[in-house]
Amino acid sequence: MKVVVIGGNGTIGSAVAKALGANGHQVLTASRGSELKVDLQDQASIEALFASVPNVNAVVSCAGDGLFKPLTDLTDADFELCLRSKLMGQVNLVRAAAKHLLDRGSVTVTTGTLAMHPMPGSAAISLVNAGLDGFVRGAGLEMPRGIRVNAVSPGWITETLLKFGMDPSPGLPAVECANVYVSAVEGADQGKIIEATKLDVTPR
Numbered sequence: 066m067k068v069v070v071i072g073g074n075g076t077i078g079s080a081v082a083k084a085l086g087a088n089g090h091q092v093l094t095a096s097r098g099s100e101l102k103v104d105l106q107d108q109a110s111i112e113a114l115f116a117s118v119p120n121v122n123a124v125v126s127c128a129g130d131g132l133f134k135p136l137t138d139l140t141d142a143d144f145e146l147c148l149r150s151k152l153m154g155q156v157n158l159v160r161a162a163a164k165h166l167l168d169r170g171s172v173t174v175t176t177g178t179l180a181m182h183p184m185p186g187s188a189a190i191s192l193v194n195a196g197l198d199g200f201v202r203g204a205g206l207e208m209p210r211g212i213r214v215n216a217v218s219p220g221w222i223t224e225t226l227l228k229f230g231m232d233p234s235p236g237l238p239a240v241e242c243a244n245v246y247v248s249a250v251e252g253a254d255q256g257k258i259i260e261a262t263k264l265d266v267t268p269r
């Protein structure tokens with residue numbers, strides 16, 4: 066399959082790109098800073114990506130900004146960034162993918178377990194993840210031409226915990242999280258939120 070991984074140079078995305086490549090897929094990575102450019106906050110750039118890369122079977126997004134901040138410190142601009150980037154950026158990616166992917170293709174976006182299991186500082190990101198969960202479930206009922214849409218919902222990634230000097234023991238290594246994305250691309254799920262945590266890798 067020809068697969069575009071958005072955020073393919075990030076912690077999760079680079080592992081996903083590698084795992085898909087190892088399974089024999091033709092993988093192209095895209096992001097704001099990559100050679101193949103896309104900014105999820107800019108719908109025109111999503112359309113330009115599909116115009117420049119024809120005949121794509123699957124697109125995976127491991128991208129989108131969310132902010133951790135105490136509730137009373139969150140500004141209007143903070144909420145706007147989270148909504149424009151991780152939420153509407155990925156929603157607009159799904160809308161474009163529904164038009165441009167080959168028949169029976171798939172789009173896989175990234176949400177997060179903070180939708181269901183919030184922690185102090187996660188209000189904005191929990192809002193975005195929960196919104197994405199609802200969108201994916203609803204969109205899965207209406208995708209055209211046999212195209213599937215699913216979301217992977219990671220918990221903490223080991224490499225991220227280490228980067229922030231936190232205890233890595235509750236984390237899932239990025240390489241294991243990547244296998245969940247590969248299953249979403251290669252499998253038959255439609256409209257599912259697939260958890261990828263250390264203890265639980267199940268659709269809900």
Ligand SMILES: NC(=O)c1ccc[n+]([C@@H]2O[C@H](COP(=O)([O-])OP(=O)(O)OC[C@H]3O[C@@H](n4cnc5c(N)ncnc54)[C@H](OP(=O)(O)O)[C@@H]3O)[C@@H](O)[C@H]2O)c1
Pocket residue numbers: 071072073074075076077078095096097098099103104105106127128129130131150151154175176177178218219220221222223225226
């Ligand atoms: N890491 C974790 O523990 C964890 C846990 C749960 C959920 N998640 C979610 O998983 C996703 C990826 O996390 P990560 O830790 O892998 O992040 P990361 O290492 O910061 O990588 C993010 C990637 O996304 C790209 N990107 C960011 N904004 C973009 C935009 N507007 N348009 C296009 N590309 C964009 C970045 O590249 P450029 O800068 O070049 O654009 C980079 O390749 C995020 O949505 C995050 O909320 C992560």
